[in-house]
Amino acid sequence: MVSQLFSTTLVGVEAQFVRVEVDLASGLPGFHIVGLPDAAVGESVHRVRSALRSIGHPIPPRRCTVNLAPGDLRKEGPRFDLSIALGLLAASEVIAPELVRDSVVVGELSLDGGVRPVRGVLNTAMAMRERGLRRLFLAWENMPEVDWLEGLELWPLASLGDMLQHGGGPPMLERREREPRPSPLEVPELGAVLGQDIGKRALQVAAAGGHHLIWVGPPGCGKTMLSRCLPGLLPDLEEQQALEVLAVSSALGVASDGRTPPLAEPHCQISAPALLGSHRPGELSRAHQGVLFLDEVTEFDRDGLEGLRTALETGWIEVGRVRTRVRYPARFQLVAACNPCPCGFAGDDKKMCSCPDSRRLHYMNRLSGPIRDRVDLQVTLKRPDLRASWKGSDKTTSEQARERVLKARRRQLQRGCLNRDLPRSFFDDSKVITMKALDFLLDHGNQKHLSMRALEKVLRVSQTIVDLEGKRGIDMDQVQEAVHYRCLDQQGW
Numbered sequence: 308m309v310s311q312l313f314s315t316t317l318v319g320v321e322a323q324f325v326r327v328e329v330d331l332a333s334g335l336p337g338f339h340i341v342g343l344p345d346a347a348v349g350e351s352v353h354r355v356r357s358a359l360r361s362i363g364h365p366i367p368p369r370r371c372t373v374n375l376a377p378g379d380l381r382k383e384g385p386r387f388d389l390s391i392a393l394g395l396l397a398a399s400e401v402i403a404p405e406l407v408r409d410s411v412v413v414g415e416l417s418l419d420g421g422v423r424p425v426r427g428v429l430n431t432a433m434a435m436r437e438r439g440l441r442r443l444f445l446a447w448e449n450m451p452e453v454d455w456l457e458g459l460e461l462w463p464l465a466s467l468g469d470m471l472q473h474g475g476g477p478p479m480l481e482r483r484e485r486e487p488r489p490s491p492l493e494v495p496e497l498g499a500v501l502g503q504d505i506g507k508r509a510l511q512v513a514a515a516g517g518h519h520l521i522w523v524g525p526p527g528c529g530k531t532m533l534s535r536c537l538p539g540l541l542p543d544l545e546e547q548q549a550l551e552v553l554a555v556s557s558a559l560g561v562a563s564d565g566r567t568p569p570l571a572e573p574h575c576q577i578s579a580p581a582l583l584g585s586h587r588p589g590e591l592s593r594a595h596q597g598v599l600f601l602d603e604v605t606e607f608d609r610d611g612l613e614g615l616r617t618a619l620e621t622g623w624i625e626v627g628r629v630r631t632r633v634r635y636p637a638r639f640q641l642v643a644a645c646n647p648c649p650c651g652f653a654g655d656d657k658k659m660c661s662c663p664d665s666r667r668l669h670y671m672n673r674l675s676g677p678i679r680d681r682v683d684l685q686v687t688l689k690r691p692d693l694r695a696s697w698k699g700s701d702k703t704t705s706e707q708a709r710e711r712v713l714k715a716r717r718r719q720l721q722r723g724c725l726n727r728d729l730p731r732s733f734f735d736d737s738k739v740i741t742m743k744a745l746d747f748l749l750d751h752g753n754q755k756h757l758s759m760r761a762l763e764k765v766l767r768v769s770q771t772i773v774d775l776e777g778k779r780g781i782d783m784d785q786v787q788e789a790v791h792y793r794c795l796d797q798q799g800w
Contacts (some may be wrong), residue, residue, distance in 0.1 A: 310397035310408040312461050313440065314375075314390040315431045316382050319626075319633040320558045320588055322427060322434040326376045326386065327412070334370035340391070340503050342375030344382045351385065355392045357418040362468040363400050371395065376798060379630070383459075383586065386425040389414030389444065402470055403488035411435055412448075420467040425450035426560035430602055442504040452557055482566040494539035494570075495532055497705040502691025503529045509686045509792060511708050514540040515715035516726035516771030518764075519619065519675075519681065521604070523794060524688030525658070526651045534600045537642055539705045540712050541568045541598075548596045551636060555592050567596035567743040571639075575606035582611040584626050584635045591618050594639035604643035605673040615641070619681045635665030640681065646673070655690065671795075679795050683727065683764045686779055714772040726771045734766050740781035745768075755796045765789045 308604060309330045315322040325342075339353045361366055373391050375382050390412035397404040413431055415423040428449040435443060436458055443453070447463045454461060464470065497507060506522070510533055513520040521529040548566040556563035563569065572596035573582055582590045591599060601607060618624045622638030647653040648667040653660040662670070679685065719725050722733075732738055752762050768789040769781045776785075 308398045308400070308404075310394045310404050310407065312390055312394055312397070313409070313411045314387050314413055315411065315427070315434065316380065316384075316386070317427045317430060317558055317587075318380075318631070319584075319635050320430060320554050320592070322430040323380060323728075324411075324434065324438065325380070325382060325387070326374075327390045327394050328374040328376065329398045331367060331395070331398045332370045332371045332372070336368045336370065338366065338371045338373075340373045340375065342373075342378045342382060343380065344387075345384075347384050348375070348382045348387055351388045351391055351416075352653065354385070354388050354416045354418065355395065358392055358416040358420040358467050361418070361420040362466075362471065364396065364399070366395060367399055381629075384425065385415040385423075386413050386427070386675065388416035389422055389446075389464070389467070390396075391442065392416060393470065396470065407444075411440055411445060412444040414444065414446045415466065416467065417495070422446040422464045422466060422469075427558050428452050430558035431552075432459060433554065435459065452553075494705070495535050497536045497708055498702050499541070499652045500529055500532055500536065503533060503688060506530075506533050506686060506688050507703060507708070509684055510537060511540065511712060511775065512768060512771050512792070513537065513640070513642070513684055514708075514712045515775050516683075516719070516767060517640055518683035518727050518768060518771065520684040520686065521641075521643040521645070521679075521682050521795075522686055523645055523647050524690055525646060525655050525690055528688045528690045530688060531602055534598075534602070534642045534644060535570070536705060537600075537640070538568050538570045539711045541640075542709075542713055542716060544568060544596060552596050554589055555595050555636065558588055559593060561593075567597075569594055571597070572600045572602065575601075575603045577607070577611065577612035578615060579608050580626075581758060582608075582742065583614040583624055584633070586628070588635050591615070591624050591637040591639065592635040596637055599639040599641050601641070601643040603645060605645045605670055609673065609675075612673075613675065616677060616681065618773065619678075643682070645676075647670075647671070647687075654687075657690070680758055680761055683768055684792045686792055686797045688698060690741070711775055714777070718774045719771075726767045726774070727766050729770065731763050731766075734781075738780055740766070740786075741783070742744050742767070743787045744781055744783045747783060748790070751790055755793075757793075757796060761793070761796065765793065768792060 311328050312328050314325045316325050318393055356366055370649045391408050393412055396402045397407050415424055415425050424446040428445055430451045432453040442460045444462045447465045450463050514537060543566050552563055553565045573590040581589055584592055618637040623634055624637045625632055625634045648660055648662040649670050650661050652658040652668055769785040772785040772788055773781055
């Protein structure tokens with residue numbers, strides 16, 4: 308007898324349906340899985356055999372063939388264990404075949420028959436709603452991911468033996484609203500950063516307009532702590548943004564509260580596939596709708612950094628794989644930090660730099676011109692005076708700064724988008740920018756050989772400063788401040 312049911316495999320963050328066909332036929336006893344399985348799927352033979360024996364229904368001494376269709380789609384991971392086991396139970400008529408037909412089953416089995424959670428269950432549930440499938444068999448541990456979704460009939464299983472105790476009907480479940488879990492992020496308090504008033508101001512500008520930011524300064528000046536304060540200044544995620552973040556988190560198998568913008572902090576020795584994505588989403592996708600912080604950015608692999616270009620412009624990253632191309636979401640806010648030279652003290656007032664000019668130039672050129680050109684804010688930080696910072700530092704708290712950011716963002720949303728996405732045509736209106744400020748910016752651009760993209764970014768940052776100050780149009784003060792935030796252009800690297 309042949310039984311049929313559905314499971315899913317993840318292609319990027321999208322759940323692709325796989326039809327699981329189980330055939331028990333006469334012949335020499337054997338257990339074969341076909342349909343382009345990887346090693347983990349092939350090992351399901353041993354887990355399924357042991358799990359079925361543990362519940363008192365061993366595999367019949369017949370020839371068992373499991374087909375995972377379509378046959379040209381690579382199947383990965385242990386997520387097919389439960390579907391294969393239920394297919395065998397249906398094919399041997401231990402359970403009614405109608406119970407699992409047109410159902411979706413995802414879960415890993417332990418040798419004693421327990422059902423373990425797998426990643427990507429939320430992605431599966433969202434794909435089911437689009438396709439019109441309703442019944443989902445899953446592990447109890449995966450329930451918090453999907454028990455708030457409407458339109459699904461959920462069958463949570465703690466063990467394979469639960470299928471024999473349900474009596475043909477689904478368990479009675481109390482559906483609840485999605486309750487955000489506690490945020491896994493520990494965001495520092497902005498007021499705890501001593502000194503660096505310019506850095507705090509630039510951080511608020513970046514948060515208000517969604518601008519990319521890079522710090523250049525000596526070790527210990529506060530670059531890392533300022534960067535980690537950024538998620539605490541951003542507004543909570545909207546419903547659609549939260550769904551996208553939860554889908555990426557589910558595909559990665561990590562926790563997310565679905566409310567706070569995520570923060571990804573990859574180490575500088577990370578490989579390019581791990582940063583950009585390969586068979587799983589990379590760190591760029593982990594930071595989707597949040598912040599990607601690259602500390603010591605000049606120490607990162609050049610291939611990985613160059614892969615940022617598309618994501619900075621489009622909000623997605625495309626990875627080529629055998630027979631397919633996978634597109635991952637990657638709309639993040641980039642915050643990077645680096646030293647001005649290998650020793651870290653070029654331009655410092657109190658410590659002498661030991662690096663020759665050629666070495667400094669080579670070090671900074673690890674961050675290519677096209678990448679620097681796409682970063683809106685490039686801010687030089689100095690080591691603060693300890694006595695002055697301790698007594699007279701700006702005491703603006705994260706809550707106060709966040710309130711300013713939210714007010715500025717409300718003004719931007721009335722225009723239809725964040726300032727980082729403003730088109731150039733927006734600045735053609737004489738009410739937006741004064742002629743004096745525009746002439747100053749064009750003269751500065753010619754002097755520093757700025758690209759048109761860099762000029763547009765200066766204008767967008769100027770508009771964000773206007774929104775933060777609650778004013779109407781861009782004047783000289785805002786343009787001069789925005790130009791001041793282009794240190795890599797001014798230093799002529």
